[in-house]
Amino acid sequence: TMQKNWIGRSEGTELSFDVPSIHKRVQLFTTRVDTVFGVSYIVLAPEHPYVAELIKDKENEAELQAFITRMKNMSDIERTANDAKKEGMFTGAYAVNPLNGAQVPIWIANYVLADYGTGAVMGVPAHDQRDWDFAHEFNLPVHLVIQNKTHTLSVETMTEAYHESGTLVNSGDFDGLTDAEARKAVTQWLQEKKLGKGTVNYKLRDWLISRQRYWGAPIPIIYCPQCGEQLVPEEQLPVTLPTDVTFTAGAVSPLATSREFVHCTCPKCGGPATRETDTMDTFVCSSWYYLRYTDARNTAQAWNPEYAKKWLGVDQYIGGIEHAILHLMYSRFCMKVFHDAGLVAVKEPFERLLTQGMVLMDGSKMSKSKGNVVSPEDIIAKYGADTGRLFILFAAPPERDLEWSEQGVEGSYRFLHRVWRIVELYMDMLDTDETAKRPYTEAEKALRRQEFLSIAKVGEDIQGRDGKYSFNTAVSSIMEYVNALYAYAGKEKTIQKEVGVEAIQNLLKILAPFTPHIAEELWHQAGFSGSIHGQSWPEVEAEALKVAAIEMPVQINGKVREHITVPTDCTAEDIKASVLQQPRIQEWLKDKTVVKCIIVPKKIINLVVK
Numbered sequence: 001t002m003q004k005n006w007i008g009r010s011e012g013t014e015l016s017f018d019v020p021s022i023h024k025r026v027q028l029f030t031t032r033v034d035t036v037f038g039v040s041y042i043v044l045a046p047e048h049p050y051v052a053e054l055i056k057d058k059e060n061e062a063e064l065q066a067f068i069t070r071m072k073n074m075s076d077i078e079r080t081a082n083d084a085k086k087e088g089m090f091t092g093a094y095a096v097n098p099l100n101g102a103q104v105p106i107w108i109a110n111y112v113l114a115d116y117g118t119g120a121v122m123g124v125p126a127h128d129q130r131d132w133d134f135a136h137e138f139n140l141p142v143h144l145v146i147q148n149k150t151h152t153l154s155v156e157t158m159t160e161a162y163h164e165s166g167t168l169v170n171s172g173d174f175d176g177l178t179d180a181e182a183r184k185a186v187t188q189w190l191q192e193k194k195l196g197k198g199t200v201n202y203k204l205r206d207w208l209i210s211r212q213r214y215w216g217a218p219i220p221i222i223y224c225p226q227c228g229e230q231l232v233p234e235e236q237l238p239v240t241l242p243t244d245v246t247f248t249a250g251a252v253s254p255l256a257t258s259r260e261f262v263h264c265t266c267p268k269c270g271g272p273a274t275r276e277t278d279t280m281d282t283f284v285c286s287s288w289y290y291l292r293y294t295d296a297r298n299t300a301q302a303w304n305p306e307y308a309k310k311w312l313g314v315d316q317y318i319g320g321i322e323h324a325i326l327h328l329m330y331s332r333f334c335m336k337v338f339h340d341a342g343l344v345a346v347k348e349p350f351e352r353l354l355t356q357g358m359v360l361m362d363g364s365k366m367s368k369s370k371g372n373v374v375s376p377e378d379i380i381a382k383y384g385a386d387t388g389r390l391f392i393l394f395a396a397p398p399e400r401d402l403e404w405s406e407q408g409v410e411g412s413y414r415f416l417h418r419v420w421r422i423v424e425l426y427m428d429m430l431d432t433d434e435t436a437k438r439p440y441t442e443a444e445k446a447l448r449r450q451e452f453l454s455i456a457k458v459g460e461d462i463q464g465r466d467g468k469y470s471f472n473t474a475v476s477s478i479m480e481y482v483n484a485l486y487a488y489a490g491k492e493k494t495i496q497k498e499v500g501v502e503a504i505q506n507l508l509k510i511l512a513p514f515t516p517h518i519a520e521e522l523w524h525q526a527g528f529s530g531s532i533h534g535q536s537w538p539e540v541e542a543e544a545l546k547v548a549a550i551e552m553p554v555q556i557n558g559k560v561r562e563h564i565t566v567p568t569d570c571t572a573e574d575i576k577a578s579v580l581q582q583p584r585i586q587e588w589l590k591d592k593t594v595v596k597c598i599i600v601p602k603k604i605i606n607l608v609v610k
């Protein structure tokens with residue numbers, strides 16, 4: 001949506017008003033040609049090409065000229081901000097409205113931009129707020145031409161421009177049409193008279209080519225006095241930036257100050273020639289540099305299309321919101337060109353975008369100027385890099401802002417110590433009798449259940465399915481698993497070798513993406529082979545997730561009186577039998593007859609008694 005707004009497609013009409021004093025027609029762009037009978041003046045941008053001619057020999061020409069110069073020096077933002085003061089001057093000239101023959105004054109004003117549309121606007125104060133403000137500032141007439149269908153508007157009582165839809169009034173033959181119908185009808189009328197046509201404008205501007213920038217991509221063009229513009233031959237690419245430049249504060253391009261760079265030979269006739277010294281915007285490079293990662297050592301090409309076809313698009317782009325419009329949009333433009341040239345297989349460069357949150361300190365953005373920054377070096381020196389990483393990943397989902405907390409960092413540090421100790425403990429607890437293959441004990445089953453629950457949870461949370469990453473919940477699941485390891489060790493003191501080795505290997509594997517250094521170190525200390533980062537992700541054992549027994553509430557005539565634990569794989573008959581054997585249930589049932597026993601498996605047992 002941001003990119004779409006930036007491109008800013010705008011459908012409207014271009015029409016022209018006659019300016020008899022200079023024998024010219026001024027072109028106007030409007031999205032509301034239905035309001036053309038409401039025009040009370042024309043405004044030109046100070047840069048408009050007719051301005052000089054229009055003000056020539058006017059008695060206040062010097063004053064007009066001074067005003068124009070002042071307006072030209074204002075930025076677009078100052079000129080067009082909604083609350084900016086509307087400034088303008090009458091040129092002394094008039095234009096003729098082709099629809100009703102009315103003579104309207106031609107003004108010059110700050111709020112019209114030279115490089116949008118035609119750089120000229122028809123002023124309709126009743127229906128455009130900027131025009132309304134302008135007309136009230138300079139006492140220009142207001143003509144109502146769109147009437148609200150239910151509550152009647154009048155210029156005398158209006159306090160602002162009316163933008164909504166409605167029915168045409170005071171508009172000659174077009175009266176009675178809706179505004180949408182009128183836009184079509186008026187455009188058609190203009191088209192037939194060759195006074196205008198439907199057109200589309202875009203807010204998007206041309207890309208910057210800089211005359212003053214040193215950084216930026218050199219433009220590989222050579223100028224030959226004999227042969228004209230020539231492309232730098234492929235074998236001479238890339239053109240690299242010279243280093244013997246002088247920075248001239250914008251007087252000429254720094255590249256132009258390097259004799260070595262500027263002077264070259266024409267690739268066509270071999271005669272003396274010069275190089276282009278402007279550079280392209282740095283966006284040119286940032287739009288495609290990631291393609292180079294697919295083939296970084298290629299000295300013959302920017303990349304080999306085969307590799308780009310294999311690796312692209314980028315699965316996940318992580319960047320600040322400030323790149324959401326320009327950089328990401330230019331990348332899309334470039335990728336579409338590369339696609340058409342057969343250099344990549346995809347039309348879109350990035351499959352997913354994650355805009356990460358900011359790091360806050362005491363509720364405000366960390367910034368050097370505020371002095372509320374935490375330096376990574378200090379964290380690394382005091383706790384190690386893994387503690388910092390774990391804290392950041394655990395403190396908040398990545399797309400949300402993260403409040404820096406010293407206690408949080410301490411907590412992560414303590415947790416990693418806990419991991420370290422449990423790994424050592426398990427290594428000591430391992431049952432050394434390797435041949436003993438017995439069924440898992442209940443305690444081992446409970447441990448393995450949590451182990452595989454955590455593997456499944458972490459695996460899911462780091463997938464980024466639907467663009468959602470949930471590193472914080474993954475970390476809490478690892479913490480639960482570490483708790484389970486401690487619970488087991490506290491009771492059992494020893495563990496069957498395969499179970500223990502697997503339990504520790506799996507812990508380190510699911511921890512590795514979060515705290516790669518500690519995971520690798522413990523992997524080696526425990527004597528496991530290879531690098532942990534070369535291991536595959538553990539498979540989830542569905543069997544291990546199964547629960548052996550569950551607790552079910554027992555109701556008597558609809559009231560919960562007891563809870564019993566039953567094996568998950570037993571039949572309703574078994575459950576009924578075991579319920580009736582419970583001494584406390586028997587107590588409740590004394591002197592009563594069981595009429596019915598309703599069992600909802602894994603949920604509830606209800607005894608109906610009389």
Ligand code: ANZ
Pocket residue numbers: 010029030031032035111112113114115116117118119120121122123124126127128201
């Ligand atoms: C008359 C009119 C009457 C307008 C009305 C609007 C409402 P978008 O949608 O952004 O394309 N305009 C045209 N060129 C301009 C320029 N160079 N600088 C500043 N404003 C300019 O806006 C198009 C509208 O913006 C045009 O439609 C024009 O004002 C103004 F009830 O024309 B309209």
Ligand code: ZN
Pocket residue numbers: 224225226227228266267268269270271273
């Ligand atoms: Zn030449």
